[in-house]
Amino acid sequence: MTDLFVRKLSGLDRLNDEEVQILRGLTPQARSVDARADVIVQGSRPTSSTLLLEGLTGRYRILTDGRRQITSIDVPGDFVDLHSFPLKTMDHGVIALSACRVATAPHAELARITETQPHLTRLLWLTTLIDAAIHREWLVALGRMSALERMGHLFCELYMRLNAVGLADAQTHSFALPVTQSDVGDMLGITNVHVNRTLQDMRRRNLVTWRGATVSIPDWDGLVEVARFDASYLHQEREPR
């Protein structure tokens, strides 16, 4: 169940056997979520946190007039709402961008980890801090980058994160992105119409193709340069934490 999460944590620091055992026992039951369905409802008070096993989810807020902003995207192996454990109340919703499978970790179990497993606790904390680092990077993109730069940046980030859990093709720099152009617009803070225009610009420049549900990046170095992408904010290094 938690294999991808164990893999993800192992990439951040060495785990001992006991820690791996604890993680494996954390999420007993899995369930499916339909595309477009809410995984977590804004304003709710979860008693467990949800681990994404398959599919893509997005954290989002909707303004009273209907404008929606997706503030982050989660890939398999990510907790979509680990922060609800200390925060208690969800200040945003989580939607399944595609059909998903998820598992739940009771907050009581997480509390026990914080009582007896300081190192594991720091690693759980760390994963939420990497989420925050990604939030900051998106802020830079939304505040100071053009639509083209933002879209390139998003694709670079998704490739790196999916590749880290074995869900990208490193040969062709391609990965599955089963979401609509409107969804991407809500991530980038632009309209679906402008997503389309920007995408065509990327195709003309031969930087990115997105056909069906698959994104390919034929010119990785070129895209990195256009998007000013620097992966250090993802903190994908293994070191004592």
Place this chain on the structure above:
Amino acid sequence: MTDLFVRKLSGLDRLNDEEVQILRGLTPQARSVDARADVIVQGSRPTSSTLLLEGLTGRYRILTDGRRQITSIDVPGDFVDLHSFPLKTMDHGVIALSACRVATAPHAELARITETQPHLTRLLWLTTLIDAAIHREWLVALGRMSALERMGHLFCELYMRLNAVGLADAQTHSFALPVTQSDVGDMLGITNVHVNRTLQDMRRRNLVTWRGATVSIPDWDGLVEVARFDASYLHQEREPR
């Protein structure tokens, strides 16, 4: 030294005497930082985390062509880089927006807390999660709100946060904001010129005045409505964590 931080944590959950004692011993030495100086340099690997005592600081990134985005602002009582404890490397810089006084908490001390004080650890974790919640709120603002809405939202947030540590005037809804219009532009993702235009619009509507270093909000309810401000993302509730 850590009085404001203790006050802040006390507002989130009940602290026992031992916890208060530990917090009081956390930051032995204070120092001053000039306005405009870096408090933390991007890419550095701090061995202690910095608590802000007086003044305002901002986390920021600068792109190669000079564009700058401030991704968050910290007020007295906030740790400006508690996240550097698990993250190890700073993926952004921290600048003193005004003259500041800061104190430092050695990471070794923080590690000891995670080993022996589970409840306090969860509260430290919590403060970084509130930072992340604020990041998400700024993402909604940058992605989907107009310059006027964003500026109103920033002022509402600053008032709420400063008021929580006793640094705002609740009668007049006013507080000190000793930064330049360019700084605010770098928070809102707009230019200094447009900050000025937007500010005049706010004045015309009698929503906000900003003279010298003081911001006043004569029509709080009106500003809340214009800015679509809902303080729940600040998680300023006291409950067991």
Place this chain on the structure above:
DNA sequence: CGTCGGCTTGACGACTGTCAATCAAGGTGG
């Protein structure tokens, strides 16, 4: 084969950026 959601395209408008000049205020040196 018709319907539907999502993609694509075009015309038009507006919010915000760019460039540059002017104004205001505080600090410095003579």
Place this chain on the structure above:
DNA sequence: CCACCTTGATTGACAGTCGTCAAGCCGACG
């Protein structure tokens, strides 16, 4: 005490990225 200088605020003209609105297209599905 005043001329000078620097930083920040303000203003205006103009440009461009991106939003809005609306229509047409296209593949998937019942």
